[in-house]
Amino acid sequence: MDSRVSARTLAASLGGWRGNGPAYEALADGVRLLCLDNRLAPATALPAERELAATLGVSRTTVAAAYQSLRDTGHIESLRGSGSVTLPLRRTDPGPHESDAETIDLQQASPTAWPGLPGIMAEVIQDAPALVARIGYDVVGDVGLRTAIAEHYGQRGLPTSADQILVTTGAQSAIHLIASVLLHRADRVMIETPTYPHAADAFRRVGARLVGVPVDSSHGWDLERAEQTFARALPSLAYLMPDFHNPTGRTMTAEETNAFVGGARSVGTLLVLDETTAQLDIDRRSVSAAFPEDEGVIRVGSLGKTVWGGLRVGWVRAAPDVVRRLASGRPVHDLGTPELEQAIAARLIPRLDEIAAQRGTLLRAGRDSLVEELKRLLPEWDVPEVHGGVSLWVGIGEPLSTPLVMSARARGLALSAGSRFAVEGGHDRRLRVPFTASPSTLRRAVGILRSAWDDVRGGSAIPSRTDFATVV
Numbered sequence: 001m002d003s004r005v006s007a008r009t010l011a012a013s014l015g016g017w018r019g020n021g022p023a024y025e026a027l028a029d030g031v032r033l034l035c036l037d038n039r040l041a042p043a044t045a046l047p048a049e050r051e052l053a054a055t056l057g058v059s060r061t062t063v064a065a066a067y068q069s070l071r072d073t074g075h076i077e078s079l080r081g082s083g084s085v086t087l088p089l090r091r092t093d094p095g096p097h098e099s100d101a102e103t104i105d106l107q108q109a110s111p112t113a114w115p116g117l118p119g120i121m122a123e124v125i126q127d128a129p130a131l132v133a134r135i136g137y138d139v140v141g142d143v144g145l146r147t148a149i150a151e152h153y154g155q156r157g158l159p160t161s162a163d164q165i166l167v168t169t170g171a172q173s174a175i176h177l178i179a180s181v182l183l184h185r186a187d188r189v190m191i192e193t194p195t196y197p198h199a200a201d202a203f204r205r206v207g208a209r210l211v212g213v214p215v216d217s218s219h220g221w222d223l224e225r226a227e228q229t230f231a232r233a234l235p236s237l238a239y240l241m242p243d244f245h246n247p248t249g250r251t252m253t254a255e256e257t258n259a260f261v262g263g264a265r266s267v268g269t270l271l272v273l274d275e276t277t278a279q280l281d282i283d284r285r286s287v288s289a290a291f292p293e294d295e296g297v298i299r300v301g302s303l304g305k306t307v308w309g310g311l312r313v314g315w316v317r318a319a320p321d322v323v324r325r326l327a328s329g330r331p332v333h334d335l336g337t338p339e340l341e342q343a344i345a346a347r348l349i350p351r352l353d354e355i356a357a358q359r360g361t362l363l364r365a366g367r368d369s370l371v372e373e374l375k376r377l378l379p380e381w382d383v384p385e386v387h388g389g390v391s392l393w394v395g396i397g398e399p400l401s402t403p404l405v406m407s408a409r410a411r412g413l414a415l416s417a418g419s420r421f422a423v424e425g426g427h428d429r430r431l432r433v434p435f436t437a438s439p440s441t442l443r444r445a446v447g448i449l450r451s452a453w454d455d456v457r458g459g460s461a462i463p464s465r466t467d468f469a470t471v472v
Ligand SMILES: Cc1ncc(COP(=O)(O)O)c(C=O)c1O
Pocket: 109, 169, 170, 171, 172, 173, 196, 241, 246, 274, 276, 277, 301, 302, 303, 304, 305, 309, 313, 314
């Protein structure tokens, strides 16, 4: 079944698409970026020109010229009487998250694997005959792994039993499961803006209405907005990243934690705390004010950032009856986490603190060189101070994030524009720059950003379409 995107949704996804060059080309580039990121899937019907023009506040001629440019580059086709439809990516376009060897990919903030991982994998493979003698997956997770995860929470001061843990295929799958089992259509979900975009997508997918609460690298969470949102929207669920929030790197203070706990209790909001980045502490000085033990709190964890994104093991910690509800709703999209991965995870969990400390050292090198190089080459940008997490949420001063990202891509650097992390539009003056790559790669990336920024600011903008087709 083909899908269509409304003018409103397209406008929100585009964020601030205007560069300093011709408006139609900037708009076409914004749509191209959505296609490259697979946020506009092939065979999606675009809004009629007149409707999109009205929503974006531009002339119909601008939209018509943008669609013509997209037709010229093979990104859409327009059929008389049935509008314009996106086409599959061309051979010369990089698919989402696939870049050629020359491209620096900073779209994903994925640290390289923890160096001890291959050794642990080799040990587990020794047990392969015993592993393959079993079914190999199950819907709640291996009891040994669930016990290890529960003990890890116990060491953090949160006594936990194995029946409070559900093992998932990564945190994303946990978030999707929570959204699909615990939410109903039109439920309100409080969510930080900026946020981790795939979580926002999971909540949108089940028909929830998202209400954004701003968070900022320098000032933290907007508590006034949070309080209003609790009172006016009566959210069923709040999705938060209290420690080393992705993408801002910010950690909640005691005051912020108390405000969310108090607000959630007052209107019965379920708090979902995503702790995927919680252990990525670089400076070992920001100790978050722990959320209290509460029936209304669900925690999501993962080995994805601490150990390796390729190890698809995450989990949910919740009350046993919530775990049972989630387990019964799971098989429709996923029958369970592979036991091989779980066996590897079971050996990693007891060593998680040691692994996290090593990860902190690695991330420090990336963060420090990225900060230094950004300050040197792009002194006009606002580079925040962060003490952990995976990225810098950089202020670029002008709403040019999308054109900047397009220009960087044409030069061999893949990044996501600030608007990708927005909940209700905006963040066009921001760029998420992950510091998960090596210092030398990050220095090269900043060099590319400097040239891309000069281009975008100068208005000569993005290299010609032909260059784009071959370079990207
Ligand atoms: C905040 C946050 N939550 C969840 C995920 C997804 O994690 P996983 O790889 O375990 O599915 C990520 C990965 O980028 C993340 O940054």
